[in-house]
Amino acid sequence: MTEQAKPLCLSGKGVTKIYGFGDRRVAAVDHVDFEFRKGELISIVGESGSGKTTLVKMLLGLTSVTEGEVYFLGERRDISSRKKLRTYWQGIQAIFQDPFSSYNMFNKIDTVLLDCINMRGGRRLPREKKIEMMTEACSFVNLKFAELTNKYPFELSGGQMQRLMIARIFLLKPQILLADEPTSMIDACSRATILDMLLGLRDEIGMTIIFVTHDIGLAYYISDTVYIMEHGKIVESGSADDVILRPSAPYTRRLINDVPKIHEPWDFAARRPAAAEATN
């Protein structure tokens, strides 16, 4: 297969995250193995509470990994110091689920974009150059920098905020983008725009996108590879066609059944757990 030929960019072996201890011990992510390949769009699908966000935070190095190893660009990830973390974050970035809590509401929008330029080593660039870069990034996501400058994030709509997050990635140009349900808090109309922009950005700077979602239909529509997560475990993975057209895990089948289909009547009986069990 051609996909096997692509080099690994992020992979993990037995990655585990345990919260709490004693009676309150929760294995949010439980011995997960994965291999994300360069240039692909990988979806991680699972219902809420299945540990997707926890996995993303571990991959970003925002929370510690309880057990297991993460490999970045084929090598064991070393984020033991602040300097190494900073270098790591030049290669891997994220967009979070809730645009409204992703911004520091006391900082102007310019600050968000300027931080990105600074992080890419553009601290000493002349002001005009910085403004030019910010304008370019904004126009990539169909926003006008001239209208946004000196505004605060809460003056924007949720869709605009999320687009600005994509503009941020445009400036940062990371190798890997972890998008944690970036469209779940956005109205359906803006959702398509944002997805288009993400895909456009992938083509523009050639990065790997790891797309986390609870929407298996959306995952099928956009991704090359799909990972299905249930209660902290990966129950199925493979190419989008394999996983979704020929699911093997019962959980995957349930997820597929849960997608409402416009042309079919809504079948309550089939969705009941007992009925789902019987069909297995």
Place this chain on the structure above:
Amino acid sequence: MKTTFRQIFRQANFVIGFSIITLILLVITIYPLFNPGSPLQMIGQGTFFKPGTYVNIYDSLDTSKVYTLRLDDAAANRIGKKLLPADRETMRAWLIAFGLPEESVQIEYTDDLLQLWWNSYDENVRPQGMTSAARKAAARVDAKLAGLYNMESLTITQPDETTGEPAQKMTVSETDYVNVSDIANVRVLPLGTDNFGRDTLKELLAATATSLKIGLLAGCIATLVGLALGLFAGYVGGIVDDIIMFFANLFTVIPGFVLLILISYSIGQESRGATTVAVVIGFTSWVWTTRSVRAQVLSLRNRDHVNLSKLSGHSLIRILVTDILPYIASYVVMALILQICSGILSEAQLSMLGLGPKTTEVPTLGLMMFWGMQYTAHLNGAWWAYFPVIVMIALISFSLNLMNTGLDQVFNPQLRS
């Protein structure tokens, strides 16, 4: 930001508290301009002078301008003052023996008593059942009254400058008055003097200023220390959190006030200035600020904007200052106000125990209470030495708490009605 300020100043609670504090601050800054000099100067020889206007006797004799006022009540007041209870009893005994009904003779009302006396007394009448000693006593009182009614002037003499012989200088009549504004030395003591003979009002205002300074310094120290420790404990977590919380717990088990007493005691009376006391109070009261800041930070540190800030490579300090601090700033301001208030109260409590600042340097509200108590002002009826202090402490803590409630209502939408 602007709207927040507008909201705050629309809160009745906050506005009332703020006005009281502003008024107090205005008074304590302006009053010393009109009444300069050290508030610790002992102007009175003796303890607890009543509130009032004090006029120099010599100056009042020496004034060029003398007014004659014929005031009946003035005469009655003067006689009333000089008629001793024993004299009144003697008068009563005579009047009753003379045959007046007992209930009509009431010795408290000087005017009525004198009226009865003038109408009834006759030295030649010998009421039944009176001993001659009692009759003689009555005659003596009558003579005294005649003396008190005498309107003749007093003559004041002074040694003559050349001969040294006593010479008449002036005469002073009962109806002579002077206007206090013509007299060189008039001293108004609206709240009298304290046990050291200090002007209580002046001392009170100076003490309020010092106590507010102590509160402010102690509050700032407690808030800064509490804020810094709370931020680090909450944000960094792990071992840093454990160590900080260990000390916070230590300070919780040993009550702060006991610690405060022990430290103040070991510093010693001589080296305890107002600043030292404020610093000690500040460093023993950071605990609850730390705890509450830490709790707030714990709920903030996993927010996405903090994560994003980390991903943008910001340093720990920068994240604390720009991504955490602004979110808890309103809370910290409220904590600061409460810490100022409790700093003032702590000083008062310490001083009442005799562990406050050195007495000879500055007056504080607590020290005024302490000395009032030491000299038993409450038993002497010298209310002016302690009551205004209590009112001032109550006023400050009332208005600070009111401001806090107002802020709370603005910043805590759940409390908004």
